[in-house]
Amino acid sequence: WTEEEKEALIGFLTEQKISGKMGDGSFKPAIWNAAADHLAEKFPNQKGPMKTAEMCKGKVMSVTILRDINLWRARSGKHWDNVNGANIVTEDEEKDYQDRPGNWICFFKTSGWSLLEGMEVLFP
Secondary structure, three states: OOHHHHHHHHHHHHHHHHOOOEOOOOEOHHHHHHHHHHHHHHOOOOOOOOOOHHHHHHHHHOOHHHHHHHHHHHOOOOOOEOOOEOOOOOHHHHHHHOOOOOOHHHHHOOOOOOOHHHHHHHOO
């Protein structure tokens, strides 16, 4: 998955949610199929296999990154912004960061997550 493919998927699903096609926290199979078709149209020369409905669903439903970021932000005095991430720059911050919630936030020591805003729309 490229960043562009992930962003296109989140954008497509956000449009579907806004138009009322999201149920109780997820989408019906027809929307996942439409998402795969949307990616195939938008990226006809994808690297790797063509994205399937199951691949799209798996990519979005792995919301553990969003959970980990929210757990970090909920800690008193912890920094997060979507440009600098957790902004870990000093040794003391690095030591404290080792006691972080979850594994996924380790990718965001000094940078944000490009999909954060879209995921927050999908899963407020």
